[in-house]
Amino acid sequence: MTDAVRKESAAVASMATHWPLVRALMGGTAAMRAAGSAFLPRWPNEEQKSYEARLAVATLYPAFSQTVRILAGKPFSKPLQVGDDVPERIKGFTENIDLEGRNLHAFAGDLMVDLVSTGISGILIDFPPAEGVRTRAQELEAGLRPYWKRYPPGTVLGWRTKRQAGVVQLTQLRLLEIEHQDDGEFGETSIEQVRVLEPGTWRTYRKRQSAAGQEEWALHEEGVTTLQAVPFVFCYGQRKGFGVAVPPLLELAHQNVEHWQSKSDQQNILHVARVPILALVGAEGEVEITVGASSAVKLPKDADLKFVEHTGAAIEAGRNDLKDIEQRMLQTGAELLVRKEGAAVTATQISSEGEGNRCALQRMTEDLEDAIDQALQFTADWIGEADGGKVALHKDFGADSLGEASASLLLELQAAGIISKKRVILEQQRRGVLSADIVADDELQDAGEDGPPLGTMDDPAAVV
Structure with a gap:
């Protein structure tokens, strides 16, 4: 055979x-x-x-x-x-x-x-x-x-x-x-x-x-x-x-693979940005430097010693790219x-x-x-x-618009622990579902003061 x-x-x-x-x-x-x-x-x-x-x-x-x-x-x-x-x-x-x-x-x-x-x-x-x-x-x-x-x-x-x-x-x-x-x-x-x-x-x-x-x-x-x-x-x-x-x-x-790759880039640049580089400017030849909280540094004349740090522009660009991809992924999933x-x-x-x-x-x-x-x-x-x-089978779950569908999917993603409650509030504001005057952090604080959600009163671990 x-x-x-x-x-x-x-x-x-x-x-x-x-x-x-x-x-x-x-x-x-x-x-x-x-x-x-x-x-x-x-x-x-x-x-x-x-x-x-x-x-x-x-x-x-x-x-x-x-x-x-x-x-x-x-x-x-x-x-x-x-x-x-x-x-x-x-x-x-x-x-x-x-x-x-x-x-x-x-x-x-x-x-x-x-x-x-x-x-x-x-x-x-x-x-x-x-x-x-x-x-x-x-x-x-x-x-x-x-x-x-x-x-x-x-x-x-x-x-x-x-x-x-x-x-x-x-x-x-x-x-x-x-x-x-x-x-x-x-x-x-x-x-x-x-x-x-x-x-x-x-x-x-x-x-x-x-x-x-x-x-x-x-x-x-x-x-x-x-x-x-x-x-x-x-x-x-x-x-x-x-x-x-x-x-x-x-x-x-x-799109999720695109996010995987962009997120890896973002993690890498954050790692680089969080470690400043010590630069010695104006010194000639070999200069021994001891860096520490209890150490003093003696520099040659006209030399300057300073930390060079990332400006953060690339970090912000990467963060915005991730947010854009996440938004597109939400829209794509909601289309079904x-x-x-x-x-x-x-x-x-x-x-x-x-x-x-x-x-x-x-x-x-x-x-x-x-x-x-x-x-x-x-x-x-x-x-x-x-x-x-x-x-x-149950079939009563269609939405009349992409905005309605994505809003529904937002809530279910939050319930699954994929996105935060603050992100839901911000996204609903962007869609015009919630007033633009609402401050997300204030709403989350007020919700915490309201006590646990309905149906969870008997659960001491329930949190808003």
Whole structure:
């Protein structure tokens, strides 16, 4: 068997160009430092030791990761609603949809994080091996049932499709998996394998030593299924085609890297500016100088001794640059919440919700609902039910303007500890939401005198 089974398709390879950036930002400061020069290049003529020292103290402003988590959490601020048309047996499955203890609400929340961050994810609706089980009664007795497995970006290697009755359907799907096996009494070994799914069949491939002593991918196991379809559903953030999407917040990711680099520059110049340079002017030859609180300095005639300090102009320019980038990042993240005229919605949505304008995050939520409904139908197919039913997610979070959306995001970023309460007041003043006469420091002091916020009276640690 050739290595083709493990090779990413051209479509996957194209999408994958964005994933290292997204994963590093989602991983925080440690992941960005580990990425090294990929996102924090060395300056021309910068010594390696100096660069490593600069990298070691760089810290990430987590605008991208926190914006992703805030936006992805909005559809799940209220419980996912399982429709009355979902069969009772499947409703029972939703309490532990993945057979790992996660209910459907939590499982869908993980999918939404994938969609907002990388733009793509997938659900495999699988069934455990059923050796010797031939009837539905035997399945029930053995406790066998369909379960869902999430396949995040990087685990789908490629696919083939064909159009049947006007609908694009999967005819082959390749999935990258990691299998864990016990190694001795306490150890564990991780084995990479590729799962190939086709209608009615499955195969797995693993590496093995060939007769020539070389590693090659070879068939490991195979079997048949009762489904004449590939039970996999793609979920999209910003869809570009079947199985293809881009990160909805890609521009925010690039802006966050820009901030990472500018902040490193700012840290470096602050370090330089805080250490004044002692300059001796007008002395010829070697002059010994002892500097200290209890030392006196004797200078040659016409010589001058003074500290040379940074003017601070570059520091202020750097601070303003960081503020500008932070403002742009806030605006970029908020755009997913702004309702857009002419957004693509169905007539049912328009009539039921009284409006045709939808924000990007609402459309993503509706697409995720559709994907979950498809997964429910595959679940029904596995157990012989005619209809899998539908679910509903919370979608009442759109904003009518960018100002309204960014104001809302400001408050949630402050609640997450990313920005200060003073910054919120200043930004709301800039937007005209608060009076320009308000002094932020006075408001914060008055708020402290008002006592703890409502709902926290019983919490002695609560502070304003």
